Amino acid sequence: MPHFAKLYNFACWLTQDRVAAEDLVQETYTKALKGFSSFQQGTNFRAWIYRILRNTFLTTEAGLRATVSLDSDDAVPEPTTTETPASVLFARFEQTAIQKALEELPVNYREMILLCDVEEMSYQEVAQALGIPIGTVMSRLSRARKAMRVLLMAGTEGVAR
Amino acid sequence: MNCELCRTNLDAYVDEGLSPEELGAIYEHLRTCRTCAAEALAHLQMKRETRAAANARFTPSAAFRLRVEKAIQPERKPLWKIGALPVWMHGVGVAALAFLLIAVSATVSARHAANDQAIAELLDMHVATMASANPVDVVSTDRHTVKPWFQGKLPFAFNLPELKDSAYKLLGGKVIYFNHSPGAQLLFELRKHQLSVFIVQERPGWHPFRPASAAVSEKGFSVESWTESGLRYVVISDTSPTDVHGLSELLRAAASQ
Ligand SMILES: [Zn+2]
Numbered sequence: 001m002p003h004f005a006k007l008y009n010f011a012c013w014l015t016q017d018r019v020a021a022e023d024l025v026q027e028t029y030t031k032a033l034k035g036f037s038s039f040q041q042g043t044n045f046r047a048w049i050y051r052i053l054r055n056t057f058l059t060t061e062a063g064l065r066a067t068v069s070l071d072s073d074d075a076v077p078e079p080t081t082t083e084t085p086a087s088v089l090f091a092r093f094e095q096t097a098i099q100k101a102l103e104e105l106p107v108n109y110r111e112m113i114l115l116c117d118v119e120e121m122s123y124q125e126v127a128q129a130l131g132i133p134i135g136t137v138m139s140r141l142s143r144a145r146k147a148m149r150v151l152l153m154a155g156t157e158g159v160a161r
Numbered sequence: 162m163n164c165e166l167c168r169t170n171l172d173a174y175v176d177e178g179l180s181p182e183e184l185g186a187i188y189e190h191l192r193t194c195r196t197c198a199a200e201a202l203a204h205l206q207m208k209r210e211t212r213a214a215a216n217a218r219f220t221p222s223a224a225f226r227l228r229v230e231k232a233i234q235p236e237r238k239p240l241w242k243i244g245a246l247p248v249w250m251h252g253v254g255v256a257a258l259a260f261l262l263i264a265v266s267a268t269v270s271a272r273h274a275a276n277d278q279a280i281a282e283l284l285d286m287h288v289a290t291m292a293s294a295n296p297v298d299v300v301s302t303d304r305h306t307v308k309p310w311f312q313g314k315l316p317f318a319f320n321l322p323e324l325k326d327s328a329y330k331l332l333g334g335k336v337i338y339f340n341h342s343p344g345a346q347l348l349f350e351l352r353k354h355q356l357s358v359f360i361v362q363e364r365p366g367w368h369p370f371r372p373a374s375a376a377v378s379e380k381g382f383s384v385e386s387w388t389e390s391g392l393r394y395v396v397i398s399d400t401s402p403t404d405v406h407g408l409s410e411l412l413r414a415a416a417s418q
Contacts, residue, residue, distance in 0.1 A: 018219070095213065
């Protein structure tokens with residue numbers, strides 16, 4: 001199954017629950033198979049299937065709870081810092097500190113980081129997967145990364161040099 | 162370009178989302194502005210570290226994969242029967258087939274993933290060994306001490322190479338459990354780099370490793386793997402593939418003695 005392990009990893013990060021992630025992935029593949037005729041050959045399959053997963057997630061209970069923040073960028077206060085403080089420059093963060101920060105991010109920021117940094121999708125692909133304009137991808141990603149840095153700084157016990 | 166514009170473009174810079182002109186402009190600025198250059202480096206580092214921390218953090222169980230495979234398996238109609246389906250079903254059949262085609266190519270990558278998973282597991286063991294205060298249970302540079310230590314602990318025996326005239330040094334070994342079977346992990350050193358050699362029994366019908374034996378890079382580590390007389394050897398290290406290959410050659414020569 002295409003992208004199976006990656007989708008599962010993404011689903012776990014979204015739901016923060018292994019059982020819910022399994023349900024989500026299984027439903028994604030079922031829907032993908034059913035709706036495969038709507039997939040246009042030559043367009044991006046990865047973005048398409050991630051979009052199915054993400055839209056399915058939005059209809060789950062956890063997804064509904066997250067929806068509040070998902071499509072509104074106002075729900076999350078803008079991090080005040082624009083500069084990366086010197087303490088973060090060149091700091092090596094423990095993997096666990098990064099994982100914790102990622103878990104604490106609001107879902108709309110977390111999925112942004114996951115698609116861009118972990119899946120290494122292009123802005124175009126992310127826009128397709130989330131169904132938002134490229135400009136929104138860029139501005140939300142920038143905010144997501146700032147929020148991530150703020151969280152990492154807050155947990156300075158995770159900083160190792 | 163000024164600093165403000167540079168900062169706005171840093172995300173797109175690390176995401177390779179800049180046009181050639183924008184890229185040229187930002188390079189120009191980064192060459193002359195140390196503050197922005199430091200910031201750019203921090204961005205790059207952050208992206209890399211995030212990927213390392215979050216990618217494959219959760220892996221699906223084999224049972225779950227099987228369950229989904231079963232769930233989406235359309236009734237397997239032979240290709241030639243598709244034409245005999247009622248007209249209204251043609252669309253369904255074609256979609257299912259097209260999906261299966263993607264699924265077939267994915268099966269290949271699933272096999273690849275199984276290989277990756279086996280390698281990843283051994284990689285983890287290697288990294289854990291590096292981090293451990295007591296990396297090995299038998300500490301000796303002498304193969305005549307290390308080899309007999311494994312006797313009675315493993316259901317198989319293996320040969321260790323003579324390293325007197327080589328740059329490699331034996332550090333010791335320990336018993337590991339891989340895929341529910343005991344195996345050997347041997348630790349070697351080369352120019353301050355440590356190399357793990359894993360030896361496990363091959364099982365009939367169980368092929369988690371790629372057949373190729375060439376040393377390749379996986380996540381910054383070099384890996385070489387081969388089988389010999391029913392044993393699977395995997396050499397892993399953060400040294401170059403050439404160094405890993407060198408030790409592999411010595412082990413192969415010893416095994417055929
Ligand atoms: Zn500058």
